Amino acid sequence: METKDAMLARRSVRVFKDIDVPKEIIDELLKSAMAAPSALNRQPWFFYVIKDKETLEKVKKISHYTDKNSNLIIMVCGDITGLNPLNLNDFWIQDVSAAVENILVSAADMGLGSLWCGVYPKMERVNAIKTILKTPKNIMPFALIHLGYPGENKAPRTQYDESKIVYIE
Ligand SMILES: Cc1cc2nc3c(=O)[nH]c(=O)nc-3n(C[C@H](O)[C@H](O)[C@H](O)COP(=O)(O)O)c2cc1C
Numbered sequence: 001m002e003t004k005d006a007m008l009a010r011r012s013v014r015v016f017k018d019i020d021v022p023k024e025i026i027d028e029l030l031k032s033a034m035a036a037p038s039a040l041n042r043q044p045w046f047f048y049v050i051k052d053k054e055t056l057e058k059v060k061k062i063s064h065y066t067d068k069n070s071n072l073i074i075m076v077c078g079d080i081t082g083l084n085p086l087n088l089n090d091f092w093i094q095d096v097s098a099a100v101e102n103i104l105v106s107a108a109d110m111g112l113g114s115l116w117c118g119v120y121p122k123m124e125r126v127n128a129i130k131t132i133l134k135t136p137k138n139i140m141p142f143a144l145i146h147l148g149y150p151g152e153n154k155a156p157r158t159q160y161d162e163s164k165i166v167y168i169e
Pocket of ligand 1: 012
C-alpha cells in the first residue's frame with residue numbers, strides 16, 4: 001500500500017476478530033515505532049506488548065474504551081529518566097506520539113485494525129496502569145494501542161478542511 005493510502009485507511013477500529021497477530025507483524029510494528037523522529041534523537045520510548053488475557057482485561061478497564069475482544073495491546077511509554085514528567089513542554093510527548101502514529105499507519109498498511117487509547121496525562125489512568133504492570137519509576141505509560149484483525153469496516157477518509165489552513169506566500 002502507498003504510505004498516503006495507509007494514512008487514510010487508518011481508522012479507529014473497536015471490533016476485532018479473535019485471531020492472533022503473528023510475532024513477525026508485531027516486530028514490524030515496533031520497528032515502525034522506533035523509526036520515528038525524536039528531539040535530539042533521544043528516542044525516549046519504551047514498549048509493553050500485552051497478550052496475556054488476564055492482563056489485557058485489567059488494562060482495558062482503566063480507559064473509557066469498551067472493547068472486549070482485541071487480543072493484543074501495545075502500550076507505548078515515555079522513558080522520562082532525567083525529565084520532569086509533569087512538564088508538558090517536554091518534547092518526549094511529541095516523540096512518543098510520533099511512535100504511536102507510526103504503529104497505527106504501519107498496522108493499516110498490513111491490514112490490521114488499531115485504536116489509540118489515551119493514558120497520559122490522565123494521572124488516574126497512568127497510576128492504575130503502573131500498578132497493574134508494576135512499571136519502573138522512569139517509565140510513563142502514554143498510550144494503549146489496541147490491535148488486531150478488524151471485525152468492522154471503516155472506510156478510508158481524509159478530514160481535509162481548507163478553513164484550517166493559512167498559506168503565507
Ligand atoms: C490521544 C488520543 C486518545 C484517544 N483515546 C481514545 C479512547 O480512550 N477511547 C476510544 O475509543 N478512542 C480513543 N481515541 C480515538 C479517537 O476517538 C479517534 O481517533 C477519533 O474519533 C477519529 O476517528 P478515526 O481514528 O477513525 O479517524 C483517541 C485518539 C487519540 C489521538
